[in-house]
Amino acid sequence: MLETFETASVAYAPGTPQPGRAAYDLITAERFEAARQEITTWSGYAPTPLVELSALASRLSVASIIYKDEGPRFGLGSFKALGGAYAVLKVLHHEIEKAAGHAVPMADACNGKYADIAGQTTVISATDGNHGRSVAWGAQRFGMPCRIYIHAEVSEERAIAMRALGANVTRIDGDYDASVALTRKEGEENGWFIVSDTSWSGYTETPSEVMAGYGVMTHEINQELNRAPTHVFLQGGVGGLAASVTAALKQHWGDDSSRVVVVEPELAPCLLMSAKAGEATVAVIEEETLMAGLSCGAPSKLAWAILEQEASDFLTIPEGVVGPAVRLMARPLEGDQPLDTGESAIAGLAGFICAAMQEELRKKIGLDENSRVLLIGSEGVTDRSLFDKLMAAG
Ligand SMILES: Cc1ncc(COP(=O)(O)O)c(C=O)c1O
Structure with missing residues (x-):
């Protein structure tokens, strides 16, 4: 079941994490808190589940894997409901x-x-x-x-x-x-x-509020943990999700915060290209990825400013791992809870499994038997016919 990930072709670029204020200044703690105070009063609000994937952790020789399942968020199917x-x-x-x-x-x-x-x-x-x-x-x-x-x-x-x-x-x-x-x-x-949800020069105020809204999700995660995960694998479209989670983790855990690994489809690699170029860089999308939420050619300026300082690693994953990852969540290893997920939700998971199983990547990203890995399951099934097709293919 996991062979596909072992042999998948994954591109890698190192980040250049550096001391800086972006994670504190671009979405301030006050802004995160104001969003949290508002959103948690809305009818239908309930924290989403944080699911432990113990059997998968044991199979991949890491200490733990937790998966924040955003499928039930406000009945809208994804973390985006918050922003x-x-x-x-x-x-x-x-x-x-x-x-x-x-x-x-x-x-x-x-x-x-x-x-x-x-x-x-x-x-x-x-x-x-x-x-x-x-x-x-x-x-x-x-x-x-x-x-x-x-x-x-x-x-x-x-x-x-x-x-x-x-x-x-x-x-x-x-x-x-x-x-x-x-x-x-x-x-x-x-x-x-x-x-x-994306930003550009002169337009950052509203996207910053969108990202502050996503902070509700990270706040819920932080409340359930007594120490920071060692690694977080974050799927990237324009980078808003990844930057928000990164900033909220950093503000909560400080220097003990998690190593940030950004994962994108190889068909839409704007953040990996930005990491390589050392500045926000546009990727030309020649073909649409199955991971519809991640099909973005231009990074969010605001998100990039945070990821540039905080992200350690950038990966891209091929289309061929999407189906296997969705199926692995729906029909998991014995002992893990089955979850129906959307195709963009599992990009972080797929990148992580590839990294855990490919020796060179595993070393580069510092994964070992002590690693405690956080994944954001950013959506449930938001496109039922695609989900059914992916399930039927395996
Ligand atoms: C389900 C899902 N996951 C992840 C993302 C990526 O978020 P961002 O574009 O902020 O990087 C999106 C974006 O639409 C999404 O819909």
Whole structure:
């Protein structure tokens, strides 16, 4: 079952971790805490499970593996539920305070007291599925119009899920980066508020709030542990997830924090390329990866600024490990809990298994029988037909 990982072709680039303030200054502790205080009051909030994969740990000769299963998050299927919706609320709250000319409690932005302002505050976003679903859910919750742009390869199932939340969903011809570019243009031309999970020069405030929202997940993990994992394997799209988890771990555990390993699809390796170039670098996407949430050509500037200082290792994984990793989670080694996962959720896991099984990589990344590994299962099954196809193939 694990042979595929042993022979998979994995690209590696070392990071250049260095002392710096990015993990503290770009998403401050206050910002993480404000997001946590707000989001944990929302109806439907419950910490997601942290699952121990003991049989797999023993098979791979590491001390422990824990897998944060974001499938149940707010019934939306992914960790993204935490970020986009919270950033939508921050936009609305800001507009309300601007119009009122004085401070307004956050609760009043949520409870319909300013429904007229909410109704005139249109949010707009590009997405490959999960972020848009969160933005649409937030907009519906707070009574705001919402426009979402998706690219040609985003599954219709994902578009339907966003329309069901009241979003106006437009499919474009190009790829994810083209949908981001169109969002910027339309947002600026129409006075709509861009709620993006990626950032660029001059646009960092909202993405920083999105990443602060993701911090709820890392806070829950930190509360369950009495010491930091030695390693965390984090899948990267634009890098927002990886940077948020990295910053929240660092702020909690300080110098004892985990070694950060970033894992991307080999078809969308913008963070590995950035590590090699020593600066944020765009990757040309020639073919879409199965890991739809990770199909991003341009790194988030904000995320890269954190990962540049904090990440030790960058990996890419081939498409061929996606099916085996999804199947391994659904039909695990005896003793481990079966989990249905999405194809982007298992990228960190797949990168870790490859690293644990390939001697040279194992050494480079410092994995051994004392390693305590954290994985973020960033989504449940958000595309049922793809999941069924992957399951049937093995
Ligand atoms: C399920 C899932 N995992 C991971 C990611 C990657 O997050 P980021 O783009 O912030 O790196 C995404 C992005 O959409 C996602 O949907």
